[in-house]
Amino acid sequence: MMAVVAVGVFIAAYVLIATERVPKTVVALTGAAMVVAFxxxxxxxxxxxxxxxxxxxVIFLLLGMMIIVGVLRRTGVFEYVAIWAAKRAKGSPLKVMVLLVLITALASAFLDNVTTVLLIAPVTLLVCERLDVSPVPFLIAEVFASNIGGAATLIGDPPNIIIASRSGLSFNDFLIHMTPIAGLGIIVLVAMLPLLFRGSFTVxxxxTAEVMALDEREAIKDRRLLIICGIVLALVFAGFIGHAVLHVEPSVVALIGAGLLVLLSRSRPxxxxxxxEWETLLFFAGLFIMVGALVQTGVIxxxxxxxxxxxxxxxxxxxxLILFVSALLSGIVDNIPYTAAMSPIVAQLSHGIEDPSQANALWWALAIGADFGGNLTAIGASANVVVIGIAxxxxxxxxxxxxxxKGAVVTAVTVLLAAPYLWLRYFVLGH
Known part of the structure; x- marks a missing residue:
């Protein structure tokens, strides 16, 4: 009976979110209240x-990084990067998009993808304002890049962290096995951009002439604050990269960084x-509770x-099967709770396989499916929800x-690309 309630509430909430008849935060909180009330x-x-x-x-990682971005915005650095990117691309919207996608993908490999989109979205909004083009295609493309690029390393995407803790795979294992397919995914994404966003590049x-005449150095408003932000951000990024050695969660690193930056910058609330983005944080809370009901009742x-x-x-x-099922369900349920629920099943399956390379292939299939599948829908991954809130x-x-x-197309192409990669690398070449 409880499983029926959990599934019914989740489906109803999903339909309401998809139809956009009711604000998604209201839907998520109402759904969360119902599973608790029942x-x-x-x-x-x-x-x-x-x-x-x-x-x-996840909630406090987002909160900490949102505060850091709020202080950083006062320096004018986002305007600087926006003008720099537009000038390097010579005012071409397509070239700007490609440049921002590549920056996002690279940054997402070394930071979690939510942090990356929080930093890159303000730049995108500003450069699009300068060129007088809609930022929507650019923001969507960056989300795709963050989810694909984040797959490259252990710390780039939250599902990878879960998989590493359950499987014993190291940071270097992820670099060796996930970076090649993430790189291929980004190359394919860049090639798809002109078709995916056809008609979005007229300027x-x-x-264009106005942008090329701008001096990006004039955008910096407070050099002292920029130096302080740079030092704190460097410490935060170091904390993210070394969190496994330091035994400090990224959320704690982000909160400490936010508190330190507010203190040093003497910023007022x-x-x-x-x-x-309070609405985004509340939406996440409600979504976690509804998905938690599916986990609690054994549905997932x-x-x-x-x-x-x-x-x-x-x-x-x-x-x-793990690859394709993970891509589908991660796009619907959110890839973090799905990966947490699926990891024990993959562990059980891998123990029964004698060839270590083929046993680990199951874990790589789960990682690729969960990470790439996050692009499937607007609520498939945390980065998606954050960017939609900013937009x-x-x-x-x-x-x-x-x-x-557009996410369904990108997911289908990248997952279909991953299938022969897994087959060739682990079942033909055997390593």
């Missing part, structure tokens, strides 16, 4: 359980709090288990279906 989850499940509750690490030559576990049993014990079949606040909203139509 007794599917208790307050302990919601607020204290790592498996079924709100992922506070007034007069605006009114100067950085408007940058906090049964789906994953059924997929695992369908392999019949064949490693190649298991690898391909809404900048009066350039991205609709659920506008994102999903």
């Amino acid at each position: 007794g599917v989850l208790s307050s302990e499940d919601v607020f204290y359980s790592h498996e079924t509750g709100i992922d506070w690490d 007034d030559p007069a605006r 009114a100067e950085f709090m408007p940058s906090v 576990g049964r789906l994953a288990d059924a997929a695992a049993r369908a392999t019949g014990g064949d490693p190649l079949t298991a690898t391909m 809404a606040r900048s009066a350039t909203p991205i609709s659920f279906w506008e994102f999903t139509r």
Whole structure:
């Protein structure tokens, strides 16, 4: 009975979010309230359980980075980067998009993808304002790049961190096995951009001439604050990269960085709090609770288990099934809770495979499916939700279906690219 309630609430919420008839934050919070009111989850499940509750690490990582971005915005550095990018691309919107996509992909490999889009989105809005073009295609393309580029390393995408903790795979393992397919995915994405966003690259030559005449150095408003921000950001990034050695979660690193930056910059709350996307944070909280209800009632576990049993014990079949099922379900449920639910199943399957390379192929299939599948829908990954929230606040909203139509194409192409990669590398070449 509880499983029926959890599934019913989630489906109803998903339909309402997709149709955009009701604000998504209202839908998520209402759905969360219903699963608690019907007794599917208790307050302990919601607020204290790592498996079924709100992922506070994600919430506070976002909060800390939003505060840092709010202080950083006062320096004028976003305007500097926007003008620099536009001038390097000679005012061509397509070249600007390619440049921003490549920057996003590279940054996402070394930072988590949410942090990357929080930093790159303000730059995108400014450069598009300078060129007088819609920022929507640029923001969507950057989300795709962040999810694909983040797949390259252990710290780039939250599902990778979960997989590493369950499988024992190291940072170097991810570099060796995931970077090649992430790189191929970015190359394919860049090649697809002119077709995906056809008609979005027309610009007034007069605006291009204006941009080329600008001096980006004049955009810097406060050099002292910029130096302080640079030092704090360097420390935060070092904390992100070394969090496994330091045993400090990225969320704690972000909060410490935010507090230190506010203290050193002597910023008042009114100067950085408007940058906090409260609606996005509340939406995440509600979504985590609804998905937690699916985990608590065993719905996600049964789906994953059924997929695992369908392999019949064949490693190649298991690898391909995990890849495609993960891509589909991660796009619908959100890739973080899906990966947490699927990891024990993959661990059980991999233990029964004698060839270590083929056993690890199951983990790489899960990582690729979860990371690339995050592009499938507007709520498939944390970065998607954050960028949609930023776009809404900048009066350039991205609709659920506008994102999903293009996301489905990118996901299909990149996952189909990953299938022969897995087959060739682990079942033909054997390494």
